[in-house]
Amino acid sequence: MKRPTDAEQILRKGLSAHPANPVLELFLGELLMDVQSYSLEAGQLLEHSVRTAPRDPEARHSYARWAHMNLRERICVAQEKAALLLPGLDDVTLLEMNTLLGICSGRIEDAAGARAAFRRANAINLRQKTYDPVTAWQYVQFLRRFGEDAEVQSIVGEILQRVPEFGLARLERAKYFDREGQPDKAAEAAQLVLQSAGNDLDVERAAHGILARSFTALGETANAAREQAWIEAHPDLETPVR
Numbered sequence: 001m002k003r004p005t006d007a008e009q010i011l012r013k014g015l016s017a018h019p020a021n022p023v024l025e026l027f028l029g030e031l032l033m034d035v036q037s038y039s040l041e042a043g044q045l046l047e048h049s050v051r052t053a054p055r056d057p058e059a060r061h062s063y064a065r066w067a068h069m070n071l072r073e074r075i076c077v078a079q080e081k082a083a084l085l086l087p088g089l090d091d092v093t094l095l096e097m098n099t100l101l102g103i104c105s106g107r108i109e110d111a112a113g114a115r116a117a118f119r120r121a122n123a124i125n126l127r128q129k130t131y132d133p134v135t136a137w138q139y140v141q142f143l144r145r146f147g148e149d150a151e152v153q154s155i156v157g158e159i160l161q162r163v164p165e166f167g168l169a170r171l172e173r174a175k176y177f178d179r180e181g182q183p184d185k186a187a188e189a190a191q192l193v194l195q196s197a198g199n200d201l202d203v204e205r206a207a208h209g210i211l212a213r214s215f216t217a218l219g220e221t222a223n224a225a226r227e228q229a230w231i232e233a234h235p236d237l238e239t240p241v242r
Contacts, residue, residue, distance in 0.1 A: 007031060022053035030062050037069040050079065057083040061097055068104055076104035077113070095124045099135050106142050118142055122155065131162040133169065140172065149176070167196030171203055174210050183214035190214065205234060 011028040015021060029045030036042070046063040053059055060083035067075035080101040083089075089097070098121035105114035118139040125132055136159050143152045153176060159169040174189035193199065193207040208227050215224035 020048065020052060022049040022056065022059065025049040025052070026056070026059050026062060029066070033062070033066050033069070037066075042066055043070065054082075055086055057086040057089060057093070057097075060086075061093070061100075064097075064100055064104070068100060073104040073107045077101060077108065077110070080104065080117075091124050091128065095121055095128070095132065095135060098124065099138055102142060103138055106145070111146065114142055122158075126158065131159075133159045133163040133166040137166075137168055140169075152176075165196050167193055167199045167203055170196055171206055174207065178210045178213060181217075183217035186210050187214035187218070201234065202236075205231060205236065208234075 008028065008031060011024055011031065014024045015028065018024060025045045026049040029042045029049060032039045032042035032045070043063075043066050046059065046066050049056070049059045050063050060079040064076040064079035064083070067073070067079065080097050084094070084097055084101070098117045102114045102117035102121060105111075105117060121135060122139055125135055136155055140152055140155050140159075143155065152172065156169045156172045156176075159166050160173065163169075170189060170193045174186050174193055177183075177186035177189055187210070190207040190210040194204065199207075208230050212224050212227035212231065215221075215227060
């Protein structure tokens with residue numbers, strides 16, 4: 001990504017003429033953060049914009065985003081909680097804020113706070129004209145940490161109902177059937193995973209692994225051998241070769 005130098009220069013000139021202007025600090029901080037997520041200057045600008053304009057929810061949300069990307073989750077939680085108390089937030093913004101609050105709360109082991117935030121985000125998501133499966137998937141990942149399989153499957157069902165081609169939800173459903181000892185349903189779900197767009201190699205390997213186990217359980221040895229051959233031809237590159 002090329003650095004948007006023209007915009008940066010304009011904002012820096014503006015700050016030279018109007019030091020500590022919270023809007024200019026916010027815009028420059030967001031620009032620097034989008035170019036380089038770990039930019040300390042971005043964090044300083046966003047933090048100062050919040051102190052200068054504490055009732056600006058965009059400033060607080062942007063500072064929370066920077067904090068999350070830089071593993072400062074308690075700052076993220078504090079900023080999103082404060083931002084959510086401010087008026088004038090539309091559903092898209094509320095969805096983003098609650099989702100990020102859920103992620104950051106989960107990372108500091110505030111399970112109750114994370115669950116409440118994710119549930120609010122999920123309720124908003126369900127009433128949107130355009131459902132966001134990626135946001136819902138963040139909720140699924142949180143629930144999996146606590147072994148809440150029933151609720152995981154409920155959210156996965158909502159995702160598949162609204163965006164049936166979402167590969168990660170299809171894979172989660174295939175894993176569920178695999179764990180439950182239903183090889184016929186697991187194989188069907190895993191085949192749907194492989195028909196999804198945008199899968200990475202890890203997702204494909206997982207789907208082929210489920211297919212290999214399912215076909216073996218079903219006594220379809222030729223199909224199982226085909227799947228095993230695919231797995232062996234596509235090794236996990238993160239696994240050290242001995």
